[in-house]
Amino acid sequence: xxxxxxxxxxxxxxxxxxxxxxxxxxxxxxxxxxxxxxxxxxxxxxxxxxxxxxxxxxxxxxxxxxxxxxxxxxxxxxxxxxxxxxxxxxxxxxxxxxxxxxxxxxxxxxxxxxxxxxxxxxxxxxxxxxxxxxxxxxxxxxxxxxxxxxxxxxxxxxxxxxxxxxxxxxxxxxxxxxxxxxxxxxxxxxxxxxxxxxxxxxxxxxxxxxxxxxxxxxxxxxxxxxxxxxxxxxxxxxxxxxxxxxxxxxxxxxxxxxxxxxxxxxxxxxxxxxxxxxxxxxxxxxxxxxxxxxxxxxxxxxxxxxxxxxxxxxxxxxxxxxxxx
Numbered sequence: 001x002x003x004x005x006x007x008x009x010x011x012x013x014x015x016x017x018x019x020x021x022x023x024x025x026x027x028x029x030x031x032x033x034x035x036x037x038x039x040x041x042x043x044x045x046x047x048x049x050x051x052x053x054x055x056x057x058x059x060x061x062x063x064x065x066x067x068x069x070x071x072x073x074x075x076x077x078x079x080x081x082x083x084x085x086x087x088x089x090x091x092x093x094x095x096x097x098x099x100x101x102x103x104x105x106x107x108x109x110x111x112x113x114x115x116x117x118x119x120x121x122x123x124x125x126x127x128x129x130x131x132x133x134x135x136x137x138x139x140x141x142x143x144x145x146x147x148x149x150x151x152x153x154x155x156x157x158x159x160x161x162x163x164x165x166x167x168x169x170x171x172x173x174x175x176x177x178x179x180x181x182x183x184x185x186x187x188x189x190x191x192x193x194x195x196x197x198x199x200x201x202x203x204x205x206x207x208x209x210x211x212x213x214x215x216x217x218x219x220x221x222x223x224x225x226x227x228x229x230x231x232x233x234x235x236x237x238x239x240x241x242x243x244x245x246x247x248x249x250x251x252x253x254x255x256x257x258x259x260x261x262x263x264x265x266x267x268x269x270x271x272x273x274x275x276x277x278x279x280x281x282x283x284x285x286x287x288x289x290x291x292x293x294x295x296x297x298x299x300x301x302x303x304x305x306x307x308x309x310x311x312x313x314x315x316x317x318x319x320x321x322x323x324x325x
Contacts, residue, residue, distance in 0.1 A: 005026065006026065006028070006315070007028045007030070007050045008026050008029045008030065008050065008051070008052040009030045009046040009050040009053045010029065010030065010032060011038050011046070011055045011056060011059050012035055012056050012078070014078070014300070015297065015304060018304030018308065019304075021305070022308070025308070030050070040060070040065075043055075043059055043061065043065060046072070047066070047071065047072045048071055050072055051072060051073055051074070052072065052073070052075075052076065053072050053074075054307055055075060055077055055085070056078045056079055057079045057081060057084055057291075058084075058273075059084060060084050061084060061085040062086050062089070063086040065086070065089070066086070066092070066093035073096065074098075074314050075095055075097045076098050076307040076308075076310050076311050077099045077307075077324075078303055078304065078307055079100060079104075079294075080101045080102075081099070081216060081217060081243075082097065082099050083217040083219070087325035088325070090325050091325040095325070096325065097325035098307070098310035098314075099324050100302075100306040100307060100322060103302040104161075104293070104302075105160045105164050106164060106299075107294045107295070107299040108164075109164035109165045109168060110168075111268055111289070111292055111293045111294075112212055112268075113169070113172075114289075115240045115242065115289065116148060116153075116210055116212070116238070116240055116266065117148060118266060118287045119238045119264045119265065120145050120146045120147070120148050120151075120238055121145040121146070122143045122145040122285075124287040124288075125284050125285075126143050129143075146209075146236065146263065148173050148175070149173045150173075151173075151175055151210060152177075152207060152208050152209050153166070153176070153177055153209070153212060154178050154179065154180075154204035154205065154207060155178075155179040155180075155181075155195075155204070155212055156179070156180055156181075156201060156204055156211065156213050156215055157180075157214035158183075158187075158197075158214070161242070162179070162181070162190075162212070162214030163191060163192070165212050165214065166195055167191045170192050170194075175210075176196075177192050178197075178203070178204055178208060179195055179197055179198070180197070180198055185197070201229065202229065202232050205230075206233070208233075208234075209236065209238070210237065210238045211233060211237060211238070211240065212240040212241075213225070213239070213241045213242070214242070214243050216244065218244070218246065221244075221246075222246045223246070224247045225248045225249060225252075226249040226252050227249065227252035227255065227256070230256040230261055230262060233261070233262050235260060235261065235262065236263050237262050238263055238264045238266065239262060239266070241266070241268065241269055242293045243269065245269040248271070250271055250272075250277060253265060253280070254279045257283050257286055264285040264286065265285070265286050267280075267286065267289065268290075268291055268292055268293050270291075273291060274290070276288060309321065310322050310323070
């Protein structure tokens with residue numbers, strides 16, 4: 001690979017300022033101008049023909065993508081989560097993989113709190129009612145939701161984003177915080193000194209009025225929230241997921257929302273996205289967003305610039321600051 005002029009493939013459109021930086025930096029940049037997912041064939045072709053591939057969460061890169069060797073030597077993932085990439089297989093094929101942590105923390109935490117409020121206060125139902133012309137005016141019993149202030153929030157995964165949600169909940173809405181994260185022993189490090197750490201996922205589910213998921217997808221966390229664990233939640237509780245879709249058993253969630261096992265759910269991610277099951281879409285107590293977690297102009301530009309920082313370090317022979325494989 002020529003360090004000065006590698007062939008770069010970008011699998012989705014990026015904000016214009018960072019696309020411009022790419023074109024200024026490299027003479028051979030292939031942009032996905034139709035902005036549709038590559039699919040397996042196009043991804044395989046990119047890995048075979050390009051020195052650098054810059055994928056997103058919508059690009060599935062399992063082990064078989066790297067079988068037999070690839071030309072690509074750098075995968076700069078546009079996003080913090082990387083469970084859609086088999087990083088062990090990539091490393092074995094000599095491919096460096098990086099991600100974009102940190103810069104999307106606040107935007108994603110804001111999205112989680114948006115879902116908390118929308119779900120508890122039935123804002124999605126109300127918005128649809130107004131748009132459909134079905135609203136007949138104010139009345140004392142109309143769309144009664146649940147208070148958020150003072151309710152207990154349970155955080156599963158107290159990393160950057162989970163901690164940011166905990167701070168917003170505690171200091172913005174006076175919500176007591178209970179959390180499970182075996183890697184966090186000092187809640188003060190998350191900025192919430194009075195947060196209570198517990199020893200199991202089940203303890204969080206049983207105690208919280210709102211459960212917010214912030215664990216990585218894949219591996220041992222796939223279907224972490226299944227029928228048995230949903231049954232541990234309060235019937236008045238809400239489940240929020242801005243992490244990864246595969247953490248939740250969608251079929252079990254549909255049943256739990258349908259039969260009143262839990263009161264509602266707010267989702268920004270799905271295990272088969274962009275496909276969302278009709279049974280889930282039909283539920284009035286499910287608030288469904290189209291993966292908007294980091295979708296602010298400022299955040300997406302910062303994510304692209306972080307990918308470029310990692311790529312620049314790699315090409316200059318320095319360790320990429322956000323290397324994951």
